[in-house]
Amino acid sequence: MSEEPRERILSDFQDCTGLENMEECIQILQQHEWNLMEAIRAVHEGIGDGNDPESTVPVYQTMDDQMVLTGHNPNNTRQPNSNDSDDVEIIGTVSAGERTASGASFQTTSDSARNLHFQIVYHDQTEHVHISENETVHKLREKVAEKVFVPVHQQDFLNWKMKSFDERTKLRDLRLPLENIIKLSSIRDDSAHRIYNHTTTSSHNSGEFPLTVLCEDKFGSTIPYKLVLEPHTTILEIKKRMENLACIPIHQQVWQGLLGATDSDTLRQTQIVQNGTLVVRHADTSPNQKLPTTRQNLLPSTSTINYDDDENMNTDRDIIVEDIEDNDIGVLSSTTSTTTVNEGREPLIPDEFTDEVFALQHFSSVFQSRYGSSGPILYMGSLDQALQESLYASIHSRRPLAIYLHNDQSICANVFCSGVLALDSTVEYLANNYVFWAWDVTSDVNRTRLLETLRRCVGNQCAQRVGCMEKNDFPLLLIVTRSRGLLELNSIIEGKSTPSEVLLNLIQSHDSFEQQRSRDMDEEIMREKRENLKREQEDEYEQSRRADLAKQQAREQEERESKLRIEQRSQQQQESKARLPDEPDESEKNITRLKIRLPNDEGILMRRFRLQDNLQVLFDYLTSEGRMLGEYKLLTTFPKRDLTTLNSTDTFEQLKLYPQEQLILESL
Structure with missing residues (x-):
């Protein structure tokens, strides 16, 4: 077998199995002697857990100008040659010109569909x-x-x-x-890193340019694609990428969010930011593609209207608006049929209600009965409470506030509710990123209530802008944010916007809010740091002040105690001097001479005492000299005795401290 057929077999094998490892594919083919069908059957039986008694891979044999799809051997044996035609069932033929570059393109009839x-x-x-x-x-x-x-x-x-x-x-x-x-x-639109197997995986490398492209497919769904591009990628290359991913030809692509960029501009040359969001839709998909069908399903009509997917669904919005404005009774005309708009229906919010919670519960109930969906999750409470829950919450849980204002007399009311608010993508994005509050301004009473509430809660400017709106400007979706402690009307989304425009506006408003919240969070962190530092400094100062005060009080207490001790010593000295008898004359008899050596070489004290004087007289003498009893020991030399431990009433004669004695005074 030549190399060229093997390369073709290898290519067909990879296309059929989806295996990308070249070595693994070659190994499997070699195990089955390059029999393509047996190799594919083995791989598919492995995918199906081996429970399928029959192979589901059609066997084909290549002839001159056509490829014949044949039956297969359920025992997984090799196919017989062309001579054993009795065992071969011809299902259909495909000309060689219909084969694709990657391999054969099989076609089966509806009768043979599995x-x-x-x-x-x-x-x-x-x-x-x-x-x-x-x-x-x-x-x-x-x-x-x-x-x-x-x-x-x-x-x-x-x-x-x-x-x-x-x-x-x-x-x-x-x-x-x-x-x-x-x-x-x-997959969540705001957090998915993989959007289907054929999209590009997200990346955070510094040299890459991540983008999110919201693609409106022909089924009415908005599919997000996460693209990771190079900064030098041109707009034309992005369009080609989306042509491959979403199968929308470049000349039929309608883009939003390019900010004036041309096909030759690179991403770094445009005003498009990283992690930004773009919207692309098929040129044949009109923004009002579902308008007639939605109104027919929701409103009473005089006749049934049938629309073809490729023709009548492309009705221009301006024509519909003009038809409605020309008919004061609110009739939607299309060819020979008419549909009555918003007559005799229960209002979303009645004029008379007990409280706002009841009114909003009524809004949700009527909305679901009208449009078959509960729509976005409503905040059940007053606008003041909704603001506290959204914009005045903690910085970490803060979210923007979306205020939906409905008017049944508007020509866009039903379309916006059924085609935008009831979409899963809109409901989920609002639930994850916004606090949603709603009101019905159809009646003058409720309109006046709303304007007063907006003036009081959001600001006079917001109330004035809403008050200037005509009925056909509704429905409105007000995006209220908070910057540096002040409430701001960030964006007004009108009811004539397409689902992609609404979602893009919501995403951009939320991104803007998150950027401001990030800045506010940084400022909050810095403010907390400053306050913490200030508190720490105040605490340190207070501790230092208390320590200084304690030291001052201690010094004052010590000074008082010292002064008291000095006064007490002075008083004791005076009392001792008063009790001390006069020193006897040297010529007197029965006297003793005492020589007292002071500590620390402070000198010597010498005095004469009568033998009948007791030790207390000696202690009074020492006290008069500033030596307080209890602060010293008074020792004799031989035999060594501590006189302070003896009976103070003993006389010098009894203690045999005569005719003279040398004493040593030691401080305690």
């Missing part, structure tokens, strides 16, 4: 879906959504390894086995 079985594993839930292989990937997603309640645009098939597919790809083109397992994950 019914595929999918086991959907989502968290702890397992569901089963049966679908014909002639259906599209989008149809499969719709069936999955019915089972596990994950919206189509949020479904991620984790274990699908096909190289490329889109929502319009038919399941038979993916060459799936009869039994399949789908590991399902739910």
Whole structure:
């Protein structure tokens, strides 16, 4: 076998199995002697857990100008040669010109279409879906959504390894086995790092330029694509990328958010910021594509209107508005049929209500009965309370406030409610990023109440702007934010906006709010640091002041005690002097001479005493000289005695301290 067929077999094998490891593919083909069908069957049986008794991969043989799809051997044996034609069932033929560059493109008739079985594993839930292989990937997603309640645009098939597919790809083109397992994950528009297997994975490298592109597909869903581009990528290259991902030809792409950039401009040359959001839709998809159908379903009509997906759904908004304005009774005209608008319906908020919580509960109930959806999650409370919950909450949990103002007399009211507020993407984004409060201004009474409330809670400027609005300017979506402690009307989204415009405006307003919140958070952190430092300095100062005060009090106490001791010593000295008898004359008899050596070489004291004087006289003498009893020991030399421990009434004669004695005074 030459190298060229093997390369073709290897390419076809990778296309059919989705395997990208070249060495692994070659190894599998070598194990089956380069028999493409046996190798594909082995891989698919491995994917289907080996429970399928029959191979689901069609066997084909290449001839001169056509490719014949044949039956297969359920025993997985090698196919017989062309001579054993009895064992071959010809299903259909495909000309060689219909083969794609990556391999053969098989076509089967509807009669031979297989019914595929999918086991959907989502968290702890397992569901089963049966679908014909002639259906599209989008149809499969719709069936999955019915089972596990994950919206189509949020479904991620984790274990699908096909190289490329889109929502319009038919399941038979993916060459799936009869039994399949789908590991399902739910993607959040604001936090997903993977949007389907054919999108670009997000990155945070410094040399990359991340962007989010919201793509409106023909099914009415908004699919987010996370793109990680180079800064030198041109706008034209981005459009080509979206042509491959979303299958929208470049000449039919309508973009929002390019900020005046041309096709030749690179990202770094434009005003587009990193992590920014762009919107692209098909030029054939009118912003009012669902307008007539939505009104027909919601309002009483005189006749049934049928619209073709590719023609009548492209009705121009200006024509519809002009028709309605020309009819004062509010009738929507389209060809020969008419639809009555907003007559005889229960208001979202009645003129008379007990409190605002009851009014908003009534709003939610009527909204759901009208549009079949509860819409965004309403904050059940007054506007003051909604502001406290959103913009006056802690800096870490603070969110912007979205105020929805409804007017049943507006020509856009029903379209906006059913086509924007009831969308899963809008509901989820508002729930995750905003506090949502609503009011109905159809009646003059409720309009006056609202303007007074806006003037009091948000500001006079906001109330004036809303008060100047005409009925056909409604519905309105007011985005209120807070900057440096002041409330601001960040944006006003009018009811004539498309779902993509509304979502883009919500995202941009939230991004702007988050940037301001980040700055406020930094300022809050700096303010807390300053306050903490100030408190620490005040605490240190207070501690130092208290310490100084304690020292001062201690000094004063010590001074008082010292002064008291001095006074007491002086008083004791005076009392001792008063008690001390006169020193006897040297010529007297029966006297003793005492020589007292003071400590620390302070000198010597000498005095004469009568032998009948007791020790107390000696102690009084020492006290008069400033030596207080209890502060010293008075020792004799031989025999060594401490006179302070003896009886103070003993006389010098009794103690044999005569005719003279040398004493030593030691300080205690």
